[in-house]
Amino acid sequence: MLSQRTRYAIRALLHLGDRYGEGPVQLPEIAEAQNIPAKFLTVILSEMKRAGLVETLRGKEGGYWLARPPEEITYGEIVRLTRGSLALVPCAARLAYHPCENCVDEATCRLRAVMLSVRDETANILDRVSLSEKMAV
8 A cells, every 4th residue: 555655756757747847846835736745755855855856946936846757756656665565465575575474484475476566567667657757547
């Protein structure tokens, strides 16, 4: 399940993607349009800036904008930044791997085998879909 933080990050970056090339977008506009608490949004956008997804300019005419074109930023990248992994269980993670608690035998664990497939398919989709794509509902 995606955390609230991850969902907020995606919504904020989608908002910036929709305004890409139009100049800085002020935080109150993003917060109101996306129904995200401003204090929480400030933290999220700071994390996205440190990760190189967002640029910012202080001051009256300042705001936030995407550091790269929306077609170069994928959902997978955002989820990994905010969640740490796409895997549903720690033993199926590529970058944040660690054994599951109480695992009997990881080598023969059927749950792990399924979760590795889920992770791979999830990555295949999320790493292919960018902020610029309008998906049908």
